[in-house]
Amino acid sequence: MNTNLNKLRAIQFNAICTISALILSGASGMAAASILDPDDLQLQPARSMLLAQNTPSNIGKINNDLNLPKTGADVQITNTKSLTLKEAIDIAFRNNRDVQAARLAIDRDTAGIRSAQAAQALQIGLTSTLQNQGSPVIFGTQTTTSSNSNIQGQLQATYSILDAGRNSSSVRAAEEQVKFSKLDLLRIEQKLRGDVTTAYYDLQAADSSVIINQASITDAKRSLSDAQLQEKAGTGTKFDILRAQVQLATANQNLVNAQGQQQTARKNIAQILSVDNNTEFTAADAVSELGDWRYSLEDSIVLAYKKRPEIQQQLVNRSISEQQQIIAAAADSPQVSLFANYNLGKTLTDSTSAQDSYSLGAQLSWSFWDGGAARANSDRQKVNQEINENQLTTQRNQIRFEIERAYYSLGTNKKNITTATQSLQQAEESLKLARLRFQAGIGTQTDVIQAQTELATARGNRISAILNYNRALASLRVATVLVE
Template identity: 65%
Template sequence: MLNRPIPGSNLKLSSHTQCQPIGISPAAPQTTTGWQLMCVTIALLSGALRMETARAATPIVASRQQRPQLAIDTSSRHDNSIQIAQNTTAPATFTNIQLPNDLNLPNTGSQVQITGRQSITLQQALDIAFRNNRQVQAARLTVERDRQGINLAQASQAVRVGLSNTGITTSGSPLLIGEQPQIPGSTSSSTGINGGITANYTILDAGRNQSSVRAAEEQVRFDRLDLVRVEQLVRGQVIAAYYDLQAADSAIKISQASVTDATRSLNDAQLQERAGVGTRFDILTAQVQLGTANQNLTNAQAQQQTARKNLAQILVVDQNTEFTAADPVRELGTWQYSLEDSIILAFKNRPEVEQQLSLRRISQQQEIIAAAADSAQVNLVGSYGLGKNITSSAGAQDNYSVGVQLSWNFFDGGAAAANTNREKVSQQIFENQFTTTRNQIRFQVEQAFFSLGSNQKNIATSAQALRQAEESLKLARLRFQAGVGTQTDVIVAQTNLATARGNNITAVLNYNRALANLRTATVLPQ
């Protein structure tokens, strides 16, 4: 530490970063060496700060050639970049994410009354869900939050500059205890202004700061993978709800057709009775059949209302509006991959697989941080102070220091070793979860693939059975009207026709569900 008197009492404060001592007379050339040494130190630390700032501004997502059929490019397991496929709706940036929340509860019946109805397609439902669903929005906010964690980790590698010992102090002789001034009127009190600036930069920390940055970057990668996972989860929920609505709409159509058939049978029975060739028993049987059909129609209408509200709840829209399905029930394409290719495609694309590897890499960085807790740390430090006693005619004094500090917690009771061993066990847990996740993904793909094949056969079978049931009902009516058949034959034929209609619709919807599950399991566009 060097202390020197400075001629002159003009003390100026300036924000300009110049290597010229302020308030120092040119007649004091001996102060130039200290100022030059301090300026060199500050320049070196500022250069390191600019380097850290530039590195912090570097985006973590590297540009890499993206394969169109894959949601995530996993060609390099150790790369910190992530690729999201074109079917993913996550934006490139997650700024200005708004989550409007209405914290008021309705208190009148008119406020919860259904006032609107809108017909939407499946694609429109998916678009609304990705825009409104709170799970997706929360996942995007998590990515944005942990991106700030990278800046926080990088800040520990930057130069730290601050003020120290800055202020105005007054000191004097004792007031109550001790010797008083011998000469009346004299005083030993003084007032001074002091200011100082310190700079600190870590040049050796056993890899602690670098591992913190890598762990933060890997956490963002994990969050982006989780965003893909949440989007696929919401996609599956919307598709399932939409198909349930289609099934409810189809059930109503089938029930309405059954009511029409039962009404016609009742009319035929009444005509047969008036003609003297029918019986009261036939009329009662037809009336029972009509009542059953009306009951089934009422149940189908209730299921339709539930399906509509379920879809609106997943889409997170106005609760006073309900949606109807605009898409007709039909086959929505074919699957062009074999079972083996589908499994490999799922392994490459599913974010859950890569998430386990990402967690393992985070734990590896945490292990380095834990092991560095009992290692030496070296810091480059520099400080400069300036003080002036304003109650005396003495000049201002400055001091500076530049040096290297060593800190070493070489004994911590085994805390560093315990944390290191804990992270090693965590890595084994993630490896075990990787195997479990891989097996679950394969089972999901196989289940959807087998369901797709069986329902594809069921579509052809049910279509043929539907044609046969329609022909059977037509013949039963003709036989009954000709007096050679019974009303029971007509009722049996009507029941078989309703069953055949339902089986055909179920086969088509189950095929579409299996196809959607395959696309979701392999993270491919719908």
């Protein structure tokens, strides 16, 4: 008798331990669909890892190489590539992390629409309970126990027919969020386009500066040769040679500085393009005017207002706040839903047959007093709408200033191109005449040096005017979201 009692107590003790373990692990004995096999607990880490690998936050995740270079050879420039402006923009769109993140945000928010739509659909759920009831013998001398085991299941379907606009507003808010994300992608792409274009024109300016300074060295060497010939012929002086040598040294120094700026410009565009640090880029496009702007200042401003993603984003934000206001106000409104339940139960310790039942009906829920929470949330969304309107005004003024600044710069540099081109032609002719006069003995070395300096300045002014014109033109195209 005592032996059987001890066995029964051991069984009861093990049962209590098992139930406690299930509770501590987050399982609910009253709502469990089935009893877990202890061997399955060994599979939980693997299942958790599999779940983590398939969560939306890891879809399309960008892998970063954290292995730092260890030798100088690892960071040495090993590749030089010449690329056009269009190729540079295409590379940036493929590699830029902000663009990739914006595209993933669109996928995430698109899934949010499906989630919001699911709340409007018919909801079906299954609940199953397996339980054992009895009078356990833990203390005392009782030798008999009574217990029974039963299993119950419930199939329930619900459908909301009145929700004060909560579900439909949730769907519309999710749709507006997708619009916002698409506009944000456009905004990021336009900003990236402007950054790449600016970096490319800086590279062109640096390359042109090197070419101009190389030409200045050629001119300085020629002047030095002329001075040496004049000195040998007895018509020149040592002073003229020294001045020509100083001019040549200055030209060499300017070339070194230009080459340093060229290296900086090449690394800058490589960084913007998000390519490997071992590649160096050169500009394949020649420096030239890239077209005309066919819109007036007023039309440009209106066009920017219509197409700029920043303006549209503020409008979308206001629409989202309006939908959120409806959702907040619906919290203290009546909610009506239809339901259907089917129940099935069976006692396992006797031979009685399973019992089933069903129920159909409608359910009304109404939180008519929530301490003012619904009203407060609704008022908060109204304030958000006012904030969006204020930001819209600020953004509109900023866009207008961008358009006006680029438009005036475009006109100014258009005139400067004409002036600089004429000045370049005059400077070239002036240098020719100064050399002829110096060779004929009626001019001075000072005239030649001055003419060389003016020619170098004229060359740089023309390049600067063309590139500044192109920068202004690109700024107008980016500001009005026009790609040509």
